[in-house]
Amino acid sequence: IAGITQAPTSQILAAGRRMTLRCTQDMRHNAMYWYRQDLGLGLRLIHYSNTAGTTGKGEVPDGYSVSRANTDDFPLTLASAVPSQTSVYFCASSDSGSSGANVLTFGAGSRLTVL
Amino acid sequence: AQSVTQLDSQVPVFEEAPVELRCNYSSSVSVYLFWYVQYPNQGLQLLLKYLSGSTLVKGINGFEAEFNKSQTSFHLRKPSVHISDTAEYFCAVSDQGAQKLVFGQGTRLTINP
Numbered sequence: 001i002a003g004i005t006q007a008p009t010s011q012i013l014a015a016g017r018r019m020t021l022r023c024t025q026d027m028r029h030n031a032m033y034w035y036r037q038d039l040g041l042g043l044r045l046i047h048y049s050n051t052a053g054t055t056g057k058g059e060v061p062d063g064y065s066v067s068r069a070n071t072d073d074f075p076l077t078l079a080s081a082v083p084s085q086t087s088v089y090f091c092a093s094s095d096s097g098s099s100g101a102n103v104l105t106f107g108a109g110s111r112l113t114v115l
Numbered sequence: 116a117q118s119v120t121q122l123d124s125q126v127p128v129f130e131e132a133p134v135e136l137r138c139n140y141s142s143s144v145s146v147y148l149f150w151y152v153q154y155p156n157q158g159l160q161l162l163l164k165y166l167s168g169s170t171l172v173k174g175i176n177g178f179e180a181e182f183n184k185s186q187t188s189f190h191l192r193k194p195s196v197h198i199s200d201t202a203e204y205f206c207a208v209s210d211q212g213a214q215k216l217v218f219g220q221g222t223r224l225t226i227n228p
Contacts, residue, residue, distance in 0.1 A: 004158075035218075040124065042205060042220040043159075058215070090158060102147065102209045102216055106158035 003027070004107035006091050012113045013081050021076045021110045023091030031094045032074040033058075033104065034066060036087040043090065049074055081114045088112075117142045117208050119219035127225045128196055136191040136222045138206030148189040149207040149216070150180055159205065165189065176200065201226045 007022045025032065030051050035043040035058075045058030049068040063085060065077045074093075078085055088111050092104040122137040140146065147166050151159040163174025170182040180191045189206060206219040 033216075040220060042119075042121075043218040045215060045217075048215060092159075103149070103161060103164060104151075104159075104216060106151075106160070108158045 004091055004093060004105060006089075006107035006110050008110060009108070010111040010113075012115065013078075015082055015114055016080050019078045019081055019112070021078075021089055021091075021112070023074045023076070023107060024072050025074075025091075025093045025105075026072065027093060027095065027105065028071060029093035029095040029105070030071070031102070032068065033092045033094075034064070034074070034076045035090045035092065036060065037090060037109070038087050046076065046089075078112075081112075083114045086112060086114045117146070117210060117217045119206050119208050119217055121204075121206050121219035121222050123222050124220065125223045125225065127227060129227050130198055131195045133194050134192065134196050134200075134224065136204050136206075136224065138189045138191065138219060140187050140189065140206070140208045142187075142208060142210060145211045147209050147211060148180075148182060149209075150174065150178070150189070150191050151205045151207060151218075152176075153203045153205065153221075155202070162191070162204070196224075196226050198226050198228065200224060 004025045033048045034046040044060045047066040049055045052071045091107040094104045118141045120139045128134045149164045150162040152162045153159045165172050165182045173179045203221045207216045209216045
């Protein structure tokens with residue numbers, strides 16, 4: 001089934017540890033995104049990539065890094081996790097197509113708890 | 116810069132009653148507007164979108180939304196809700212030609228039998 005795969009589904013992590021959340025899409029979408037979801041704050045954009053080889057900062061990029069070596073993969077790395085990074089992380093992708101509109105397809109999410 | 120405000124964080128309604136979830140946005144340019152739904156423990160799914168043309172757009176599961184440019188609103192409606200509509204609903208906006216989507220804070224819809 002075409003879509004986005006995120007891993008791990010859930011993870012508990014000690015503060016100060018390094019963590020990479022994986023995201024793979026098989027739809028050949030150009031753009032990919034990482035959002036975090038927190039109660040009362042909705043979804044906030046962390047980083048994005050308009051095409052392979054390029055990345056950009058979103059609304060809340062501090063403490064996170066991304067890479068886009070190819071079209072399909074867009075990993076999110078927390079170099080040194082802190083408790084405020086406890087959240088649910090969603091990867092998404094989009095292909096604007098003929099309409100030019102940015103319709104996102106989301107993964108199922110990765111729940112991260114930093115202790 | 117764009118922003119989205121969902122005026123209600125929680126909306127409880129009885130089954131088969133009508134519901135309206137409110138969304139207002141701010142942007143200095145023409146926009147695309149979206150509603151996404153998130154069922155418990157799942158990712159977000161597109162419910163409907165406004166790109167251009169008719170201001171009344173219909174989506175999945177009997178939902179519809181009306182784009183009102185003068186009021187900068189994009190309220191979501193359903194004439195009769197079901198228990199299965201229990202979910203969190205997110206309004207989102209992007210400037211036309213832009214890649215980034217800005218989301219509202221979400222509205223939790225709870226359906227009571």
